[in-house]
Amino acid sequence: MSKPTPISGFPEWTPAQRMIEQYVLDRIRSTFELYGFAPLETRAVEPLDQLLRKGETSKEVYVIRRLQGDPEGAAGDDALGLHFDLTVPFARYVLENAGKLQFPFRRYQIQKVWRGERPQEGRYREFLQADIDIVDRDTLAPHHEAEMPLVIGDALRALPIPPVRIQVNNRKICEGFYRGIGLTDPEATLRAVDKLDKIGPAGVTELLATTAGASEAQAKACLALAEISAPDASFADAVRALGVSDPLLDEGVAELTAVVETAAAHSPGLCVADLRIARGLDYYTGTVYETQMIGYERFGSICSGGRYDNLASAGTIRFPGVGISIGVTRLLGLLFGAEALTVSRSVPTCVVVAVTSEELRGASNRVAEALRSRGVPTEVSPSAAKFGKQIRYAQRRGIPYVWFPGAEGAPDEVKDIRSGDQVVAAAWEWTPPRADLTPLVS
Template identity: 80%
Template structure:
């Protein structure tokens, strides 16, 4: 019986998922990110200290727990993202790492939120982060969208648009307005898409001590959006001054201009983007797919200067995370991705009779050694039935072993064309060698 929020893809969907993961991994490695996998569990105090609500964390507990055991299992929770465990890993292994440290991580995470389309309780994320000791140069903030842009350009998916903001812009603006509780203002403005401007304005007055005029100014800032540096003039026109605001605008211009050179149209400065987690301190990213904007972000992240600290040591970082399950769930729901066949098999070796199974296995072995996915027919049924077996599974070729001195032959069961072939040399067309993924 299915459990809501815990997706299980069918084999064709899993083939698509693996294809997507291979493209993500290859692009991450092209940019020099090294692979990492961290444990699934973290101490609860570690998971809850950076702004995540406790109701979303799954607690790990044994049915037969020993209450006298030190550090009981109930003090552990499943990680809800990959950034918190990564920060812990950096602190524990700082002496063994070379900084700046670039890593990618592709793992399951668990979050106890209400399941809906494209939003799950168990899901796969693909993260990249760069961390350094003491200070992290800003150019890494400009690199993140470029990597993600290249990932999405390599996939048969709708065009992506990365929305970028900088928390320094927002916090500096709120300070310049005279609002002291900038974090509360940020959290409230982050709800704009969910509850709309009127309710956000009311909440700002109620929870952040804003006047009606201050709330209106916050909403005007959130309306500003541009794919070039013109957003700076729009912010200046609001008449607010603050040194942190100036710093944030300068950084945001650098991100937008670097992206415009690398991939025009990829990045848009959108000053309502805030990101809900408290640990972000500067640049923040959210990504939408064209045609799927109503579902929100499928890739997000940002700059965090204080997430990983130990005594006087600090390891600032910047990262971005692709919600792989979220993205695929939305695309599968629209039949927007297709795979050329539901199995990896390229060739089925027909079986004339059971006595010839060892010879057929040798043919299959010769093909596999050259990277051609091959299986032997399950039974020595009539050849027509064996062809239908291959056909039902989308396998393009059936191999017929030569008997009584005749040559082997291979048949393309889509066209009916059949040619003599040697398992040591025969090659399928490149497009048939592997199952291929395309837009549905």
């Protein structure tokens, strides 16, 4: 077998990086649970026709087929694809299990997703997302939209990462405003304004004219709206100053005000109303969220989502929801790339128990058992080589302690191999300092 090579877009972390990832996931999960979100996992596959309901994503789907199965099957009605996000599977799960769930239903879901895109920097074909969503039956109270930034703010603040800023907008503001100035195709307008960062104001003005039939004055108004940004409810004054009146606009302003004020009461500076935030996906109907990591703004959003009303419906029953998704792989990829995250050792092990001779391995096993029974991660040395070599085994992995079973009635001793300090110890009572027990992430 020749040496295998990585597959582009399918990242694999080292064990040390995986320890950091697990630390991050544990923290995220803990915050989600503190807010009462219940865990859920859905299968990795969905019927292809479900995945293709949104035409724009079809290019990104991986289709699967059994190697020995009928090749035609892959194109048939029962063809399966790997899910490309966790929102579509969740909406399907809610419909399928509506009779068994309690509404409003709060769930979190941390899973891999796959997209068959051409990979580029910061884009992956396989990546991990951590989502929360709240769905209700028939109607969903807007205060749930104000809760999302609190959860995400707490979750991200608990991580060893730079501070973040959540940018919020509300689709109703855009739609109401566009309608209020006489534009009849809000989606085309939104798509054009969404390109502001890429093509600049002049480009957007031109695009608005050709795709949304906007006059120069209308384009100017759209750009003025997109310019509005404020860390508090003052954004609403700026909107009103544009002199446009529309009931949907007023509703959106009220909802966004509640989102910004709720966030400010929880953690000042966390949330900014930024009226240029559009989000590509067209299923959003209310608040939309993006999140920048301070100092990493050029890499785009690491946590996005929004309110949706039409993802899940069966007959006359609708399940409106709001959700937000942390791009864990993206976040870690950025920070690993910048060497901004480290862990104090490359294995969980705190103690290596030395082995005097293979005949006495059983005695070392007893020591390890005693240490493990009190929660101390312990390995027994893989060889009965000279102690110097056994110590180097620990050293190379960053393991802080080596334990020497006492020979012929002598007491055991434990050595801190960083300082060289060696003390008499008993396996049923010795405890390492708290900071040494598990690897430290920083």
